[in-house]
Amino acid sequence: MPLESNARIVKELARRGYNAEREAVTLLASAPDSARALESAVDSAPDDALRITADHVRTTLGSPPAEVDTASPGQSPVETEGSSLDSDTATDRDASVGNDTSAASTKSTDPDDFAADSAVDSAVDSAVDTAPRAGDSGHARDPERRQLDVGNDMTGRSTGTGEYRDFVRTFRDRYERLSKMLRGRVNHRPAEAIENMPGGSDAAMIGLVNDVRSTKSGHWLVELEDTTGTFPALIMKDKGLADVVDEILMDECVAVEGTLADDSGILFADSLHFPDIPRTHRTGAADRHVQAALISDVHVGSDEFMADAWSRFTDWLHTPEADPVEYILLAGDMVEGVGVYPNQDEELDIVDIYDQYEAFAEHLKEVPGDTEIVMIPGNHDAVRLAEPQPGFNDELRSIMDVHDAQIVSNPATVTVEGVDVLMYHGVSLDEVIAELPEEKASYDEPHKAMYQLLKKRHVAPQFGGHTRVAPEDRDYLVIEDVPDVFHTGHVHKLGWGKYHNVLAVNSGCWQAQTDFQKSVNIDPDSGYAPILDLDTLDMTVRKFA
Structure with missing residues (x-):
């Protein structure tokens, strides 16, 4: 039984007459041998048990029971149309953006709307225990209703050899496609x-x-x-x-x-x-209440990786309040990498790049196993620095196969239940911020620099500076189709706002300030998780640090 087959685990438990807590299913799916773990859990279950609990699975696997943490992030939503947070003023606070002034977590959906179409699906629904309880969100997680498609993924399609004619072909394609817009x-x-x-x-x-x-x-x-x-x-x-x-x-x-x-x-x-985004752009929307967490820059392997904040985030994902969060979109820099900047080795907790990805995969296992995950690489990851960056090689993919996560190129467009999300790690934001006046682009308001990329319809328009560009048959960095959401990371600052109806989000990081960041005056926004409502494109920002 594959590790990521949560649905198969649930069906097998249902076939044997058991339902299960969602966290119990996640633990079974994450076990080194999920089939053997399931057999052990069932064999050791009390004779009168009807439900497999997470604590029972932990006991079966030899893990200690989870401690209950009564602390939770603040619950006061703040409505804004474009904002950034600095870490001194954002502590213990949620913020929302969009047309709805209520926090996204207060919304509920009648689970009857998600009735299963078959007896097997009904068994799956009951086995993961999604019926509303006191304090429950009332959201029924239904994998059968999920829709996730990836576009503009150039992984495995690289054609460039680095010759002059390759660059000519790339820029000719850029001109032809952007000039059509003008x-x-x-x-x-x-x-x-x-x-x-x-x-x-x-x-x-x-x-x-x-x-x-x-x-x-x-x-x-x-x-x-x-x-x-x-x-x-x-x-x-x-x-x-x-x-x-x-x-x-x-x-x-x-x-x-x-x-x-x-x-x-x-x-x-x-x-x-400029080619620009039409002011009349109409966004897509999911036909049910479902959410996606937009995160980036985890930097596992760094001395300053915030493991406690990450655990608080993943613990929250297991709560009823987070039931609607069925997707995680991670915009690069899963690990700290090696040799990315001078003297980086002095700030590493894990010095081997493969060990860093092994540790990242372990942290990813803390995410509920039935969550859909999409990841793109960043400049700290073990791929080429030149953009577009293809997804990881087979060896790294085998390390990060937790939950059957999709690993695609940087950039890529991910359509999540009718909402087009342009994911780009964001190295070119450094260039935009350096070249343009502060009121138009700054690290304190990274979403404004993102507006400039939308206006130019290109994620890395300037060649020959900070951003390395790889020549390909086509320019994969052109924003040909208008996204509904533009998600970046890289600059370790939190900022968001709307530009011509496109929601631009830079999602901060999970790394505290390093000595190198101090030397270049970067004060990161760490431990934030923007939570996007896919039905309304409202957003709630949660802080876990």
Whole structure:
């Protein structure tokens, strides 16, 4: 019996006349030999027992009974439309974002709506003990109703060899796909056609930003490049476009329209457009009340990994209040890694990378076994640094096969019961924050930097800086389809807000401040778990540290 087969364990118990606590099922599924553990639990059960309890399974497996922790996170929801928390003010507090001002955990769903379609399914439902009790959420976890699809996963599809022509192909694909988003807004002409137009003509060009520089007079000269050549555009300082120019990054795709000079050698810009997210974007929604936990940057193996906070989180996942949390979406940096930054070895609790993943898998076993988990890699993980990052190799996947977690590339789009979640670890956020004015992008408000990526429709628009880009047949970093939720990590700061109806969430981390972070002035937001309602896209942020 596979370790992750919670449903099979439940059906087998039901066949033998037992139901079971959900935590008991998780413990059986996590056992080294789940089939033998189940046999032992059944054989040693009292003759008059009808239900297998978690404490009975622990006794059977030789583990001590769990201690009851009466502490719980604060319950006061705070409504906000865009926010970040620093760790001094966020302690013992929940926060919610969205149209509903009530905490997500107060919602309930009639379990009768989730009636099983067959006798076997009915046995499964009763065996995991999901009927409402006093203090229960009233939510019936039903794996048969779950829907999870992954798009834009490039794992196993890498074609790049690192040659110059590979980069040309990648940037040509970027231009073609992003320019399509802009052609409906401007009357675009190729660079070579604009060169042959008479002076004084109205013209518009779509291109990748090849250069941006200020003139002595305080104007800005932007050179655009398309597949036919380059052409300069002059943005005058009195045109009211200073705020727009401040947001331009190298290599991104923009459209400029204006009037050609008399000698046709330059385009005087009247307006500049980014591909952007339509303001009319309509989000998807689940057809039942179900939730997803958005987390990232666990960093197992670090001296500062917050194991106690993680255990409080996973303990909470076993409570009735957390019954609706049927999905966990983890946006990279499962482990601390080795050699990621100078003198990192001095801050490691586990020095071997494989041992780090073994330890991470053990911590993942604390999550209820019937939870769907999707993970992408980050820059601390044992994959290539260049983006897009494919999912892990077979050896690491075999280590992290707990709960049959899906491991996909960075970035990837995960559709969870009708809600499209763009998952990206977020290395390019460093670049965006470094290049743009503080009011437009900062570590204290990481969601604003995410807004810029949505506006540019690309998760890593600038090439040649902090973000390494791998050349592929297509540019997997283009945000071609508008997501409903944009989930990142990397910067270890908590922030969220809505941009053109897209919920942008940077989910903080599970690592306390390291000496290296102190040296670069990073004060992390640690031990938070944003909990997303998939039916309303409201969000509750819970703190476990």
